Amino acid sequence: MPKFTQNDDTMVQGGALPSSHFGFSHTRIEDLGATEYTLVSLNADKSGSTDPFKPEMEKVVKAVVRACRRSPRADNLMLRLTIFDHQFEEVHGFKLLGNCNEDDYKGIMGKTGGTTALYGSTLNVVEAQNSYAETLVGNDFSVNGIVIVITDGLDNIGGATPGSIKKALTAAVTGEKMESCLSILVGVNITEPSVKQVLEQFKDEAGFTQFVALADADEKTLAKLADFVSRSISSQSQSLGTGGPSQTLNF
Amino acid sequence: MPGADTFYTIGSSHRVCQDYASHIVNEDEIAARLSDGCSTAPETDWGARVLVRTAEINQDRNLLAEALAEDASCSCKWLHLSDECLSATLLEAKVYDDRLSASIIGDGVIVARYRGINSFVVSVSEFPSGAPFYPRYLLPDRDESGRTPLERYVETYGSRWKFTEHFWDSFSHKLSVFNAKNCTVGVDFPAMINRFPRENFDLVAIFSDGLHSFTRPVVTGTSRTREPVPIEEVLAELLAFKTYTGDFIARRCQAAFKKFRSLGWEHYDDFSMGAIYAP
Numbered sequence: 145m146p147k148f149t150q151n152d153d154t155m156v157q158g159g160a161l162p163s164s165h166f167g168f169s170h171t172r173i174e175d176l177g178a179t180e181y182t183l184v185s186l187n188a189d190k191s192g193s194t195d196p197f198k199p200e201m202e203k204v205v206k207a208v209v210r211a212c213r214r215s216p217r218a219d220n221l222m223l224r225l226t227i228f229d230h231q232f233e234e235v236h237g238f239k240l241l242g243n244c245n246e247d248d249y250k251g252i253m254g255k256t257g258g259t260t261a262l263y264g265s266t267l268n269v270v271e272a273q274n275s276y277a278e279t280l281v282g283n284d285f286s287v288n289g290i291v292i293v294i295t296d297g298l299d300n301i302g303g304a305t306p307g308s309i310k311k312a313l314t315a316a317v318t319g320e321k322m323e324s325c326l327s328i329l330v331g332v333n334i335t336e337p338s339v340k341q342v343l344e345q346f347k348d349e350a351g352f353t354q355f356v357a358l359a360d361a362d363e364k365t366l367a368k369l370a371d372f373v374s375r376s377i378s379s380q381s382q383s384l385g386t387g388g389p390s391q392t393l394n395f
Numbered sequence: 396m397p398g399a400d401t402f403y404t405i406g407s408s409h410r411v412c413q414d415y416a417s418h419i420v421n422e423d424e425i426a427a428r429l430s431d432g433c434s435t436a437p438e439t440d441w442g443a444r445v446l447v448r449t450a451e452i453n454q455d456r457n458l459l460a461e462a463l464a465e466d467a468s469c470s471c472k473w474l475h476l477s478d479e480c481l482s483a484t485l486l487e488a489k490v491y492d493d494r495l496s497a498s499i500i501g502d503g504v505i506v507a508r509y510r511g512i513n514s515f516v517v518s519v520s521e522f523p524s525g526a527p528f529y530p531r532y533l534l535p536d537r538d539e540s541g542r543t544p545l546e547r548y549v550e551t552y553g554s555r556w557k558f559t560e561h562f563w564d565s566f567s568h569k570l571s572v573f574n575a576k577n578c579t580v581g582v583d584f585p586a587m588i589n590r591f592p593r594e595n596f597d598l599v600a601i602f603s604d605g606l607h608s609f610t611r612p613v614v615t616g617t618s619r620t621r622e623p624v625p626i627e628e629v630l631a632e633l634l635a636f637k638t639y640t641g642d643f644i645a646r647r648c649q650a651a652f653k654k655f656r657s658l659g660w661e662h663y664d665d666f667s668m669g670a671i672y673a674p
Contacts, residue, residue: 173638174640175640176638176640176641178642179645179646282637283637284638284646284647284649284650285646286649
């Protein structure tokens, strides 16, 4: 099970997920007062190869939280932050932005190391979002979602497949779950053309809406990434109620 | 924790929404108010807002309806609006320590839910003349012949109005009348007030008469018409609350209206709803 390192007494455990061994946590339905929410799932790679730019990755997370807290839609955003290497960890479940403090994210990337459970963690992220969205919709809330997966490499764990992720992403927007769901795969420090090619293939096979490949992971690029992620979240949240997803933004 | 919330939306036959609703939840007051502007009088969308706002800012003074109408009339003068814009109803629901209270000037519906069971008292205020009594008729100004607006209203439309109380539970579907009052304008006005003890009731909702304006399609092999939807069918959806935090009326109404649209239901009149909840 993941470690619920930053949950508090406003959070409860969600139900079982169809394919994932890991669970998820979320804000209690009874504590939610708005009419609509955008669920934001941010899943960040902390495998061994990300060690050189670990501080910058932490800055990305903090910048995204800061931007979301300042957004006019802050009261309608809930963020779930997960990190993965060969293991998967839920830093916190779907949490209202008002309860997310920037200082709490210091050191969240922890000790980097291990291999890359890209598919398994992504599947958990999408299924958890679907599950919570379904619960929210059943309680009269309007919901859409955005999934952002940040990785610097390829899956080398197995288990889940791009096909199973596609199935979950498709389920997100069919039936009575979400009004729309935007999914963005971000490859950072992608210097090898072969890695880029495989991630592009993963984007297509899993059905991500957008793939952004970054050739490096320096401070400037990752600052730009934080801005891009924040704008994408804001744009998706503003589209809630229109019946469709937001336009994808250029990096 | 007690709460209040409101919702309003334009009807399919209207170009401007003349319903307005607002709520207050703070240490001093927990209340929901709404107003339904008359569609044949000028600028009643403004009048509806002025009336609700006037009631809100005077909540601690417990103004009589006549004084409230006069205060609203003063605001209208500042806004260069004629008193005619106050041709609008005013409904209020408020939480007190020992009771939930609802009042109504004009037409509309008050629904109170029994604590712990899905049963309701549904009170309907209606005017057989088709001309509801509005706060503007309580203004003291006299015309050239020396008559007050109240006297002119009674001369033109008569003094009769009906306040009918029904018992309803969502299983039996049908409303059953248990008290029908034939009231007289000028005697039973300025406001009809219902009090619901908190030990017996946990929720009071107020509605504009847009609640009566829902229709649904009836399609046969040779015709396509619409028929009215009984209010108990509309209420069954609007009162099916899941949670009571924050914008609980807006959430329920948005979900209910989504279902109404899928069923082909429409409401030609503006619709507004407010509620107070005291667990």
